[in-house]
Amino acid sequence: MGDHTGGDRTAADIAFLGGVVYRFDGGGPAAALALKDQLVQQVGTDEEIRALIGPHTRVVQLLGRTVLPGINESHFHATWLGLMWPQTLMGSGALTPGEPGPGLRTAQERRSAILRATRLAASMGITSITEPGLGPGEDDGATGAFGSDVLQQYRELAAAGELPVRVTTLALFGELDGPTSWSDFENGLARPVACEPDPRLLHQAGVKIFADGIPPMGTAYTHREYRNGARPELLVRPTGSADREQVLQHMVRTAHRAGQQVAVHATGDRTIELVLEAVADARAADDADLRHYIVHGDLVTSPQLRRMAELGVGLNIQPGIALRTSSMVDAALGEGAAAEAWPLQEALDAGVAMCISSDAPILSPDWREHLAAADAWMGPAQNSQDRMAALLRSVTVTPAYQDGAESWKGTLTPGKAADLCVVDRDPFQLTAADLPQLQVDMTVVGGSPAFERAGEPRDQVSS
Numbered sequence: 001m002g003d004h005t006g007g008d009r010t011a012a013d014i015a016f017l018g019g020v021v022y023r024f025d026g027g028g029p030a031a032a033l034a035l036k037d038q039l040v041q042q043v044g045t046d047e048e049i050r051a052l053i054g055p056h057t058r059v060v061q062l063l064g065r066t067v068l069p070g071i072n073e074s075h076f077h078a079t080w081l082g083l084m085w086p087q088t089l090m091g092s093g094a095l096t097p098g099e100p101g102p103g104l105r106t107a108q109e110r111r112s113a114i115l116r117a118t119r120l121a122a123s124m125g126i127t128s129i130t131e132p133g134l135g136p137g138e139d140d141g142a143t144g145a146f147g148s149d150v151l152q153q154y155r156e157l158a159a160a161g162e163l164p165v166r167v168t169t170l171a172l173f174g175e176l177d178g179p180t181s182w183s184d185f186e187n188g189l190a191r192p193v194a195c196e197p198d199p200r201l202l203h204q205a206g207v208k209i210f211a212d213g214i215p216p217m218g219t220a221y222t223h224r225e226y227r228n229g230a231r232p233e234l235l236v237r238p239t240g241s242a243d244r245e246q247v248l249q250h251m252v253r254t255a256h257r258a259g260q261q262v263a264v265h266a267t268g269d270r271t272i273e274l275v276l277e278a279v280a281d282a283r284a285a286d287d288a289d290l291r292h293y294i295v296h297g298d299l300v301t302s303p304q305l306r307r308m309a310e311l312g313v314g315l316n317i318q319p320g321i322a323l324r325t326s327s328m329v330d331a332a333l334g335e336g337a338a339a340e341a342w343p344l345q346e347a348l349d350a351g352v353a354m355c356i357s358s359d360a361p362i363l364s365p366d367w368r369e370h371l372a373a374a375d376a377w378m379g380p381a382q383n384s385q386d387r388m389a390a391l392l393r394s395v396t397v398t399p400a401y402q403d404g405a406e407s408w409k410g411t412l413t414p415g416k417a418a419d420l421c422v423v424d425r426d427p428f429q430l431t432a433a434d435l436p437q438l439q440v441d442m443t444v445v446g447g448s449p450a451f452e453r454a455g456e457p458r459d460q461v462s463s
Helices: 046-050 078-084 107-123 148-159 182-190 244-257 269-285 302-311 319-333 344-350 367-378 384-393 397-402 432-437
Strands: 014-017 032-036 039-044 058-061 066-069 071-073 126-134 166-172 202-210 261-266 293-296 314-317 354-356 420-423 440-445 448-452
Touching (some): 014 046, 032 046, 039 046, 078 107, 078 126, 107 126, 107 148, 107 448, 126 148, 126 202, 126 420, 126 440, 148 202, 182 202, 182 244, 261 269, 269 302, 302 314, 314 344, 314 397, 354 367, 384 432
Parallel strands (some): 014 058, 071 126, 166 202, 202 261, 261 293, 293 314
Antiparallel strands (some): 014 032, 066 420, 420 440, 440 448
16 A cells, blocks of 8 residues: 555554644644654655655545544543443433442453443544542442452553553542541552553553532532531541641642652632642652642632642643533522633633543543533633634643653654544634534554544545
């Protein structure tokens, strides 16, 4: 297939010709790219890439379609989604409130759920995911989707080469959306993390701490007054003479000293304040940049965003949830509270490393829907092209940074991982509201196709 102008040693494994290639590394759009040995070999003109085509190169004629860096779904409970899909908690096919969800009981059921969700992700152009909380705190959990055996199934699938996407995990030493004791947290940190077969395919980045609840339920730990008089507490358990606030901060500082990234479920401004104080203390003693981040951050304030940028604390946020729960936030905290919550544009303007994610199966993991939701929440853009670039970077470049992996993934730069997706139209020629209409035609992970849409034009011989 293709011509023979490139020798075997330099010939690409796959060449993409005749489209639009966005690399997101500061360079402008190109027309073509070549992949070799699981890496991006070159990005350039059709002529430049044709020179790399050899007798065994697969040639994909883009026919005007667009290539993007692979989508990185940075907060995605894949095993739980594999159990529930197509049901979600808030979206299409949502469970009835109070309806008990299903559960996974065996290793094979967990493995099947993982594969179902990760294959679904690949079909949406997703090449990397983060499972935000797996570990012994949920070994007896009702869903069976967050315990230690889930991580074991990931390890076995990775070792067998059966994972269709890259996976980052966070250790969970307490309950999902529930309490964590200091002793459980300390004991969990003391256990060595098993060596993964390929850290670029499966990697445990750090720990997850559930610090508070959510505003609509009156469980976000906030300086604001709840209309029903609720006075929520942090989810971490007090110990000895230390109160909950001290325990939370001690957890953050201890994990930092252990070299572990910390992702804190924190929706209330009071919780975020405590976390930032702890990170500041930790970095004063050891200035390692471990990419700690706040998950959700519903009620984060303007001064806190500026402090986050100074400390290198990221924000992982879900605008689809904002759209669906804003009226409930107003009901809980008073009219106008939601308008001040989820300040996406302010976070970008402050220089915070902001990732947009789904929290699937709270919602579908479809990034196209969540970027459209983000745009709707932020309101009219001064520059639609800048807005589109910021949205797309929040699901590609910035999640790679969150993973501490920006040196090898997240952009289509020669030498980086050959992770990409092919979409049927150029997103920069669309409004953000139209992003859900984009069709993913192909997903490539590490230079190998993880998904190809049936019925698409077949590969053609390059002339």
